[in-house]
Amino acid sequence: MSLYRNAVWLVKGLQEYTKAGYEAAAKRFVAADLDVNLSGRSFMITGANSGIGKAAALEIAKRGGTVHLVCRNKDRAEAAKADIVEQSKNEDVHIHLLDMSSPRHVWEFAESFQQNNSLHVLINNAGCMVNKREVTEDGLEKNFATNTLGTYILTTALIPALKKSQDPRVVTVSSGGMLVQKLNVDDLQLEKGAFDGTMAYAQNKRQQVILTERWAAQHKEIHFSSMHPGWADTPAVRSSMPDFYEKMKNKLRTEAQGADTVLWLAVSAAAIQQPSGLFFQDRKAVATHLPLASTRSTPADEDRLQEALEQLAHKFKP
Secondary structure, eight states: OHHHHHHHHHHHHHHHTSHHHHHHHHTTOOGGGGOOOOTTOEEEEESOSSHHHHHHHHHHHHTTOEEEEEESOHHHHHHHHHHHHHHHOOOOEEEEEOOTTOHHHHHHHHHHHHHHOOOSEEEEOOOOOOSSOOBOTTSOBHHIIIIIIIHHHHHHHHHHHHHTSSSOEEEEEOOGGGGGOOOOGGGTTOOSSOOOHHHHHHHHHHHHHHHHHHHHHHOTTSEEEEEEOOSBOOHHHHHHOHHHHHHHTTTOBOHHHHHHHHHHHHHOTTGGGSOTTEEEETTEEOOSSOTTOOOOOOHHHHHHHHHHHHHHHHHHOO
16 A cells, blocks of 8 residues: 555656646746735744745745744854845844754743744744654654654644734645655654654654644634645755655755745735635645545544643643
8 A cells, every 4th residue: 555655646746746846836826815015924934044944934024024933053043034134125033043853942932932922823844854763852753853743832832822813824834745644643753663764754744734634623713724845955855855856856846936835825815715724735725645545544543643742742841
């Protein structure tokens, strides 16, 4: 079954996830959707010092939004901020240093942030793909800690701040790679069997899509969405997937093309006409499962995922 999933996904990817796929999809885009004034609206973007996060931050800044860059590396964050301010002429860009793989620090950051700032839109973009199993100082597998638990804690901790704002939204940058994975709630930290970083990442991205669906059902006041940016030429792809990059580099999307749907979901009036909780690709809601791929999870397993994350989150809450 996994061979079938991977083959179907690869064919789909070559048609849809490439630069050519973006250009074909863009023919139906409504340019006016992004013609918005974001003055007075506050946006938090994790993993914002490069790639899709930085590209989205720049476009938001150009439209007058207040931008909060959540980054792990101080020097790269400052360089990104300087570039964004220079290109957008918007000085309302702020740096927050945070390692998303440290659940205690994520809690502390979220709680201190909302004491001093309003928030209209959270963009969960930070992610990692560690190809050898690595355990954090908290005893957590690194991919899971960053991509799933960090995203879970940051989002749930900021929900009260979001609910105080008008037109609050949460956009989570997932991946089409999640289509090859069925939720495995019995091994969230990938302790069983041979470790595969690419599949660990895809499993985390499946978890993000499920969380988005569940948050949408539980918090009706907020518009939640997840999305696939396509295959984009970013520093993360070059470093984490060098073989894939070498094979595909002439077909990859630009960072701006990868960020287009993030921006559309975060700022456009059209996006919130769509139901909350959906998974998007190129400004369009798409299926979260490949045909006949047997990747659907039971509601009971999805309950178990959220319960496990809640328990872990509580364990690290200051």
